Structure formats: structure tokens, C-alpha cells
Amino acid sequence: MTSMLAADSSVARNDLDDALWWRQASVYQIYPRSFADANGDGIGDLKGVTSRVPYLKALGIDAVWLSPFYPSALADGGYDVDDYRDVDPKIGTLEDFDEMTAALHQAGIKVIVDIVPNHSSDRHTWFLEAVAAGRGSAARERYIFRDGKGEHGELPPNNWTAIFGGSSWQRITEPDGTPGQWYFHLFAPEQPDFNWKNPEVHADFETTLRFWSDRGVDGFRIDVAHGLTKNLDPAFDHLKSVLSGQDLFEDGQHPIWDRDEVHDIYAEWRKIFNEYTPPRIAVAEAWVEPHRRARYASSEGLGQSFNFDLLQADFRAADFRKIIGDNLAFAADSGASTTWVFSNHDVVRHATRYGLQRTGAQDEAQIMNVGGKQWLLDGGRQDEVDTELGLRRAKAATQLMLALPGSAYLYQGEELGLQEVGEEIADEHRQDPAFFRNKGVEIGRDGCRVPLPWESQGSSYGFGAGGSHLPQPQWFSRYAVDAQEQDPASTLSFYRRAMALRHELQSAEELAWEASPNEHVLHFSRPGGWHSITNFGTTPVALPEGELLLASAPLEDGLLPANATAWLRA
Known part of the structure; x- marks a missing residue:
């Protein structure tokens, strides 16, 4: 048995001081335009979020992360920001934001907002x-x-x-x-990049961080955190692959990505975060090599950084074990806690990724490794997805994730078992600039941004009184909240039980690997005597002695079936 610590912490989670609430938090990402529509105009809004606070509280999350709600022409789903210190009139007002924040805080839920510092909109x-x-x-x-x-x-x-x-x-x-x-512009032409060598840019974002912190925001998710500082020396002009060719440069010297001086910005921001009690938290969206994450996650910087490794991994025990071990070690080096995530607004939902079937193992591995991109290139036909297998694996993976030390990031709709929407979105209804600028090459990210189904009937399945800004397929009805809330066997009921148990069981940020019956089983224990066992294989396996707390799939004659996770108390 070997153990590893994600941080020097032996305090039970429920006794943690407020300043450390984020270390093992469950964070639920809300894409506001697609969450809930209170005024019936087809676009989700802040009043819609407020109306669903009881649902969020019942889910058992610790915080919500709101994707951009700022004034925007929506050239990139709101990540083209016109004004960093206001709310898009189509989504609400600053008063609506304050009301939402107060309601979430009253429910014991923290608020994290998206900050987009790499670029503004061309209407700024x-x-x-x-x-x-x-x-x-x-x-x-x-x-x-x-x-x-x-x-x-x-x-x-x-x-x-x-x-x-x-x-x-x-x-x-x-x-x-x-x-x-x-x-x-690194992204769309409507998103001109800031010059972070200019002190006015620094000062304005410091004002923005204080503006939202003063309104009660508890933290920030930093978009493209690894891309702010740049070296546009003409000596690099000949490099066609400069945007992706990280391996062409020494660490910290790439012209665009992950330059060392970006951390000078975050050191400035940390001073601002620490002006507040408790200090404001931040998490970096930094697609960097694992060994480079520590500086983003340091206590002198943002404090935490997204770890996307499991999101990109195949559904295999060996892959999961290596990723978990490596990232707990990286987190220990930085003094932060690690993060875990399977789905978000930029990738194919993991219930679909895990259900993609191909004839050859190599083909399947390639598809899984690119997050289902090939499925999207092919038009995303629903009949190509084994939805039962995908959901089974997704639930097993999520239950495993919720047992790990660190923060768990969930994406709206995954608690319903939602599948990616593919070919059902006609070209004329698509919104993602990746589709329009690379038409015929990629289909874009609209499929994971389709508005949620709250009711099994109605023009927008309860999203709002009218339609929805992206079309919802008919099969959404069977995933609706009202179809799942009273069903103890539903995915929503499973998530609620798992989240409640996580709160009860989570303690010191420590994990110990336990002996497994075969290479397809991943077994670890946590302080307090509880165990997580995941069967990545194709045949049922025996469970160790103990009280069964939760299983992602029913046991078969007392055995843990394939593609399933169980929690036990020894």
C-alpha cells in the first residue's frame, strides 16, 4: 500500500476554515444562456439561475462557476466581452446578479465567475x-x-x-x-488580444477583479490563463505551427503559450485576492504540460489550475491510475489541491465520448483521445453512440472522481446523463465560430451547449416559456429533471446520493492504493476507512468485505459488474 498527499492537510473537510473551502469543493459549471430562461425569450438568464437555486442546493454542490454573462455580440458564446463590469441586458442586470448571488449564498453555495483577460470583443x-x-x-x-x-x-x-x-x-x-x-487575435476576429505589456491593461483588470469581489463573488475562473503574455518577435514569423508547436521551444519561451512572465500578472492578482476575507480564489484554464501547472496553482499565483488529463484519457484502469498519481504529486509540489473534470462547455459530453464504438481498438482509442472529435467531424449521428454503455461508464468515472482528493468540476446536465447533441442541430442554427471558420473541418461545440430539459413536455422542455436559442432534440424529454427527480434509479438521483456521501466522507487530502484482483480494477482508500473500487473490465469482480455505500450500477450476485464503481466502508 502506498499513500500520497495532495497537500499538507489532515483536517476534515466539513471542519475546514472558509479560506480553504475550495480545496475539495464540488463546483457546478453553469452556461447561463443554456441553463434556465425566466422571461421566455429563448435565452437563459440570471433570474433563471436564481429560480433554480433549490435544485442546485438539492444536488449538493459547494459552488457554481458561471460562464460569461457580460454584454457580448456572442461571436464566441460570450467569451467576446464588451464590458467586463456589467451584465448582458439579454441575461439580466447587475441587480439580478446581486439577487442571484445572495440566493446562492443563502443556500450555502459559493459563486465563481469567468474572467476573460486574453482578449476583449471588437465592440469594447x-x-x-x-x-x-x-x-x-x-x-x-x-x-x-x-x-x-x-x-x-x-x-x-x-x-x-x-x-x-x-x-x-x-x-x-x-x-x-x-x-x-x-x-x-488568437481566436475569432471579433476577439482582439490585449497587450499585457501595457500598464493600463493591468490596472483595468485589477479594477474588474475588485468590482466583482466587492459584489460578493468568491472566486474566478481565468480563461486562457496561459496565453496572456506574448513575444511577437519577427524572428518567429516563419513558424507556421507556432500556435501548437510547444515542443519547438524551451519551457516558458514559447511566443504565445505559457510564457514565464504571465506569472507576474497573477502575483499582482494574488495581492488583490488576499485583500478580502476569506481570500478570493482562482482557477486557471491553462492547457500546459503537467509539470508546468504548479506555478499557476501556487499560493503566490492563482492558487489552483485545471487538470484536464482525465478528460482526455481512455476508459482504462492503468491510464486513470497514472493520471491520478501524477496529479496528486503535482498538487503536493505546488501546495494546492488538484482538480478533476470530465465535461465542460468546450468538449463532447463524457457520456457520449465513452459510448463511441468503433471496430478496432486503435480507432476507438484515437477517437477517445481527441474527446470525440472524429464523431463530430462525421456529423455526430446519435445512432453511432452506445448511449447505455456511455452513461454506464460516465457514472462509474464520475463516482471515482468524486472519491478523489481535490476539487471536482461538474458541467450542467451531466447529472441528468445528457448526451451530446450532434446532427440534430442544422447548420443555420449553429453558433460556434469554430464551425463557421472551419466549416467542413469541425462542427463546433454547440452540441454540449444545448439548453437543459427541466420538463418532459413543452416547447423547450421547461427551459423557458418559449423556445430555446439552440434546438433541443426530442430525445431530451427522457432526460428531463421532472422525469428523474422521483426515480431512485435515475442518473440525477445517483448524483445526489454521491454528492451527499462525498460531503459526509471527504476528509484529509490523502489517498492510499490498495491491492486489486486484476489489472482492470482500480481500488483506493481514503481516511476514515472508506474505499472506492472501479471495474474497468468486461466481467464482474468480487468486492472486499465492507458496507456498500453506493454503486454506480446494481451488483450482480454480489459482484461489481463491468464499467461500474462502488464505495465501501470497511
């Missing part, structure tokens, strides 16, 4: 001012403007491509009407 006051101000102006120094190449500046400054396809440079028209400079 600063960007409009920059375009109007002309070359060499102080306003343009807040963004990344460059003269073009070619005889008349008609060519972009370099040939780098954007994440959503096409050039990462967009040319503007100057105030006098002539073709002008180019600005840099």
Missing part, C-alpha cells in the same frame, strides 16, 4: 477608441497592432493561424477610410 470601448485613434496612439497600445507586409501593407504581419481557423491577423480601416494596420 477601448477597441473602438483604438481604431478611431489612428497609428501610434496610446489607445492602440492597449492591443496588438502592427503594420502589414507587402508594398502597401496588404499582407498580414506573419502567417500564423487563429485557433478558430484563418489568419490570426485582421486588417482595419483607418479613420480616413484607407486600409490600415492589422490587429492580432
Whole structure:
């Protein structure tokens, strides 16, 4: 038996001081436009969130993370922000935000909001001012403007491509009407990147962090946390693969990603977080090599960083064990707790990923490793998914995750067992810029952003009084909340039991591996004498002696069936 600590902590979770609430929290991600629609206009809103606080409390979560609710043209699902210190009128008002925050706090639920510091929208006051101000102006120094190449500046400054396809440079028209400079955008053209060498950018985001902290926000999720600082030296212009070619550079020296100086920004932010009691928390969305996560998660920086390793893993015991062990060790190095996640607003829902079937093991592994992308490229036909197998594996994986030390991040709808929506969304209804800029190459992320079904009947399955901004397939009705709440065998009932037990059982951030009957079984114990056993194999296995607390699937003659997890108290 070997044990490992995620942090120097031996205090039971329920006795933790408020300052440490995040270390083993269950955080529920809300995509506001698709959660609940209170005014019936087809778009989810803050009053809709407030109306569902009893549901969230019954689920047993510790915090909600709200994806962007700021004023936006929705060029990228709200991640193109017009104003960082306001609410989109289609979603509500600042008063609605305060009411929602108060209701969540009254229910014992913390509030985390998304901050998007890499780029603004092209409708942001600063960007409009920059375009109007002309070359060499102080306003343009807040963004990344460059003269073009070619005889008349008609060519972009370099040939780098954007994440959503096409050039990462967009040319503007100057105030006098002539073709002008180019600005840099890592994502869509509607998302110009900030210049983080400019002190005004630093000061404005510090104001934003205080603005929301003063309104009672408990923490922040930092979008593209590894991409803020950049080196656009012309020496890199020839590198076509610069956006993905991390291996071409020494650690911390990539022109775009994970540069060392980004941590100077987060050291500034940490000082602001620590002005509050308890200190505000933050979690980095940083797609970096595992050994680079520690600086984002350090107590001098953001404090926690997303770990997406399980999200990208095959459903195999060996893969899960290595990822769990590695990430607990990385967390111990940083003094943070690790995070676990299987689904979010950017990836195919894991109940679908785990249900994808192909004839060859290699094909299946390739599909699983890219998060179901090949399924999306093929048009995402529902008949290609073994939904029963996918949900069975998803529940087993989630129960395993909830037994681990660290924070568990859940995505709205996974507690209903929702599948990804594929071909049911017609092209004319899609919204994701990844689809429009890479049409025919990828279908985008709309399939995991379809509004939730609250009722098994109605024009939008209880999402609102009218329709929904993305079409819901008919099969959503069988996943509706009202169809599951009174069913003790439903996925929702399973999540509620698992979350309640997690609160009861979770204690010191310690895990010990236990002997397993075969290579397909993953067994570990936690302080307090409780055990988690997951059968990744194809045949049932015997369980050790103990009181059965919860199983993700019914036992078969006392045995743990394939693709299932059980918790026992020894």
C-alpha cells in the first residue's frame, strides 16, 4: 500500500476554515444562456439561475462557476466581452446578479465567475477608441497592432493561424477610410488580444477583479490563463505551427503559450485576492504540460489550475491510475489541491465520448483521445453512440472522481446523463465560430451547449416559456429533471446520493492504493476507512468485505459488474 498527499492537510473537510473551502469543493459549471430562461425569450438568464437555486442546493454542490454573462455580440458564446463590469441586458442586470448571488449564498453555495483577460470583443470601448485613434496612439497600445507586409501593407504581419481557423491577423480601416494596420487575435476576429505589456491593461483588470469581489463573488475562473503574455518577435514569423508547436521551444519561451512572465500578472492578482476575507480564489484554464501547472496553482499565483488529463484519457484502469498519481504529486509540489473534470462547455459530453464504438481498438482509442472529435467531424449521428454503455461508464468515472482528493468540476446536465447533441442541430442554427471558420473541418461545440430539459413536455422542455436559442432534440424529454427527480434509479438521483456521501466522507487530502484482483480494477482508500473500487473490465469482480455505500450500477450476485464503481466502508 502506498499513500500520497495532495497537500499538507489532515483536517476534515466539513471542519475546514472558509479560506480553504475550495480545496475539495464540488463546483457546478453553469452556461447561463443554456441553463434556465425566466422571461421566455429563448435565452437563459440570471433570474433563471436564481429560480433554480433549490435544485442546485438539492444536488449538493459547494459552488457554481458561471460562464460569461457580460454584454457580448456572442461571436464566441460570450467569451467576446464588451464590458467586463456589467451584465448582458439579454441575461439580466447587475441587480439580478446581486439577487442571484445572495440566493446562492443563502443556500450555502459559493459563486465563481469567468474572467476573460486574453482578449476583449471588437465592440469594447477601448477597441473602438483604438481604431478611431489612428497609428501610434496610446489607445492602440492597449492591443496588438502592427503594420502589414507587402508594398502597401496588404499582407498580414506573419502567417500564423487563429485557433478558430484563418489568419490570426485582421486588417482595419483607418479613420480616413484607407486600409490600415492589422490587429492580432488568437481566436475569432471579433476577439482582439490585449497587450499585457501595457500598464493600463493591468490596472483595468485589477479594477474588474475588485468590482466583482466587492459584489460578493468568491472566486474566478481565468480563461486562457496561459496565453496572456506574448513575444511577437519577427524572428518567429516563419513558424507556421507556432500556435501548437510547444515542443519547438524551451519551457516558458514559447511566443504565445505559457510564457514565464504571465506569472507576474497573477502575483499582482494574488495581492488583490488576499485583500478580502476569506481570500478570493482562482482557477486557471491553462492547457500546459503537467509539470508546468504548479506555478499557476501556487499560493503566490492563482492558487489552483485545471487538470484536464482525465478528460482526455481512455476508459482504462492503468491510464486513470497514472493520471491520478501524477496529479496528486503535482498538487503536493505546488501546495494546492488538484482538480478533476470530465465535461465542460468546450468538449463532447463524457457520456457520449465513452459510448463511441468503433471496430478496432486503435480507432476507438484515437477517437477517445481527441474527446470525440472524429464523431463530430462525421456529423455526430446519435445512432453511432452506445448511449447505455456511455452513461454506464460516465457514472462509474464520475463516482471515482468524486472519491478523489481535490476539487471536482461538474458541467450542467451531466447529472441528468445528457448526451451530446450532434446532427440534430442544422447548420443555420449553429453558433460556434469554430464551425463557421472551419466549416467542413469541425462542427463546433454547440452540441454540449444545448439548453437543459427541466420538463418532459413543452416547447423547450421547461427551459423557458418559449423556445430555446439552440434546438433541443426530442430525445431530451427522457432526460428531463421532472422525469428523474422521483426515480431512485435515475442518473440525477445517483448524483445526489454521491454528492451527499462525498460531503459526509471527504476528509484529509490523502489517498492510499490498495491491492486489486486484476489489472482492470482500480481500488483506493481514503481516511476514515472508506474505499472506492472501479471495474474497468468486461466481467464482474468480487468486492472486499465492507458496507456498500453506493454503486454506480446494481451488483450482480454480489459482484461489481463491468464499467461500474462502488464505495465501501470497511
